[in-house]
Amino acid sequence: MSFSQWLRTNSQQYLLADAQQRIGRKNGVTVYGKPRSLKDRFWRYIFVPTYKILPDGLRRSLIHAMPGSHRQAWPKQSARPRPPHPFVRSNGQDRSPKK
Amino acid sequence: MKIVVVGGGAAGLGAAGAALGVDPSAEMVVYTQFEDVAYSPCGIPFVHGKEIESFDRLFLATKEQYQKQGIDVHYTTTVESIDVKRHVIKVAGEGEVRYDKLVLATGWNYRDPNLPGGDLKGIYRVKNIQRAREWDSFLDTVKSAVVVECGLIAVEMVTALVHRGIKVTVVDPGPWPMAEVVDPDIVDPVRAGWAEAGVTTLWGEQVTAFGGDGTLSYVETTAGRVEAQLAIIGTRKVPNSDLARAAGIALGGTGGIVVDARMQTSASDVFAAGDCTEIPHGVSGVPLQGLSGSHAYAQGKTAGINAAGGVREYDPVYVPWAMLAGEWMIGGVSFGETTASAVGMNYVSGVAKGITRARYYPGVKPITVKLLADPGTRCLIGAQIVGGEGVKERADFLAVAVRAGITIDDLATMENVYSPAIGALNEPIQMAALAVQQNMRR
Known part of the structure; x- marks a missing residue:
């Protein structure tokens, strides 16, 4: 297994487990899972919190730096945001989304 | 020109057919390596469950039809290696075979749980017809x-299995079914349905x-011994990319083959398509592997057209998906709350519960839509969506909406079909968009 595969496999597993714990708690689902090994502790208590505090731009740069299909030529995403809809409905009234 | 395709699934046959369309x-x-090509492995559970009467119904075409089309399929034949410099593959029983263009569509395998006793009879990986x-x-x-794990x-x-009257125990290290893709509130009706049907579930546990x-x-298992004559392996799909x-x-x-929008690999004149590849996600850019049969088919066609000298580009994916889970249909597009949180995406969500037809019309079913x-x-x-019907169509529509950059304000003011037998007055997508708008103001 290459380094990028090792990183992807573990980061995906532990970031998902962390998210499941948070979203589960929010929905009243008890999520079990005490750390079982030193590896578990590293990914849960060092990698995940570090990933979460990284600025969004840096996180994206790091993901982009990993080898993979995302670094090849792909059609560009349509412009975002699209021109905003003129009104947002609020308490039965339409008003500009910017206000 | 000689085009060789390795793999006879949706991607492989899609590539072969599309290439012949160009040239x-x-x-x-x-x-x-299998006895058949181009059948729907996703249909196998429905034959086991007796909803479909025969496995023969799962085939897309007969062997003679492929022959007539000009596709020379070599069944039960293993490709052992590729020499990309010499444009040659080594085939068991045939020796070296030259190609001008090669398409790899070698598919996927279940992740091997690598457990003691894994060679016993009675352990079933649902895949081959x-x-x-x-x-x-x-x-x-x-x-x-x-x-064993609930993919x-x-x-x-x-x-x-429930339809066959078999007592089922689900053992999964995740906290709820399909926890890698679905949010707990969306999958909750499925859990409740399984409990009613007598399915035992051991979440957060592992088979040892x-x-x-x-x-x-x-x-x-980590929760004790379970008597069983059959084990279904439901572990994650991993790419079959060893040959590459x-x-x-x-x-x-992801372990999948790196491709660009033309499905071209890092080797000259070699293309790849389907579950052996990885494709970037349209919103996050993170490469994904293990998509659906429709993705594999579309990628195969792209690879085939380009291999034959045509021009086609495949887009990053937004992954609309839907399936039957017990009495419920469940589906989604792109991110749920769990996956968005895992990647670290900022999002605001809104949920709406609605109905699929007019409230007085026979067969009306509940439906819940969550938007991010x-x-x-x-x-x-x-x-993410769960309901009694109408999930697939909403997932397809919302995938286009995500891809096109439609805003929550567009959806909150969308028009919708009202016809008592097929659609309620209030469209749950629009109601969920209103909920998102409201939550954004908080």
Whole structure:
């Protein structure tokens, strides 16, 4: 297994487990899972919190730096945001989304 | 021109057919290690569950039809290696075979749980249709089964086994079914339906060994021993990219073959398509592997057209998906709350519960729609849906909405069909968008 595969496999597993714990708690689902090994502790208590505090731009740069299909030529995403809809409905009234 | 395709699934046959559409004079050879090509493995659980009467119904075409089309399929034939410099593959029993263009469509395998007793009889990986025929008669002898991890096909197998009167225990390290893709509130009706149907679920637990004397008779788990004559392996899909790796073709972090929008790999004149590849996600850019049959088919067509000298580009994916889970349909697009949180995406969500037809019309069913939007751009970035019907159509529509950069404000003011027999006055997508708008103001 290459380094990028090792990183992807573990980061995906532990970031998902962390998210499941948070979203589960929010929905009243008890999520079990005490750390079982030193590896578990590293990914849960060092990698995940570090990933979460990284600025969004840096996180994206790091993901982009990993080898993979995302670094090849792909059609560009349509412009975002699209021109905003003129009104947002609020308490039965339409008003500009910017206000 | 000689085009060789390795793999006879949706991607492989899609590539072969599309290539011949561009260049009918091309010599087209497909190698598959299996006895058949182009059937729907996703349909296998429904034959086991007796919703479909025969495995023959799952085939897209006969062997003669492929022959007539000019596709020379070599069945039960293994491609052993690729020499990308010499444009040659080595085929078991045939020796070296030259190609001008090569398409790799080698598909996927279940992640090997690598457990003691893994070679016992009674451990079933739902994938190959000929093996499925054999397993189908075996199912008549089974009283209790364990589902080892709850991937998408495994969820369908739970329903199939329940229909066959088999007692089912699901053992999954995740906290709820399909926890890698679905949010707990969305999958909750499925959990409740399984509980009603007598399915035992062990969430947060793992299978540690299979036991028995030559044949499976029990499964050891972290929650204790479970008697079972059958174990369904439902672990995650992993790419079957060994052939590419050995040939020096670049692989990505998922283990899938790296491709560009033309499905071109790192090797000259070699294309790849389907579950052996990885494709970037349209919103996050993170490469994904293990998509659906429709993705594999579309990628195959793209690879085939480009291999034959045509021009086609495949887009990053937003992954609309939907499936039957017990009495419910469940589906989604792009992100749910769990996956968005895992990646670290900022989002605001909103949920609406609605109905699928007019409230007085027979057969009306409940439906819940959850939408996620980027608070910065107000664009839709994901959705999850559970309901009695109408999930697939909403997932398809919302995938286009995410791809096009439709905002939550567009959806909150959308028009919708009202017709008592097929649609209610209030569209749950619009109601969920209103909920997102409200939550954005908080």
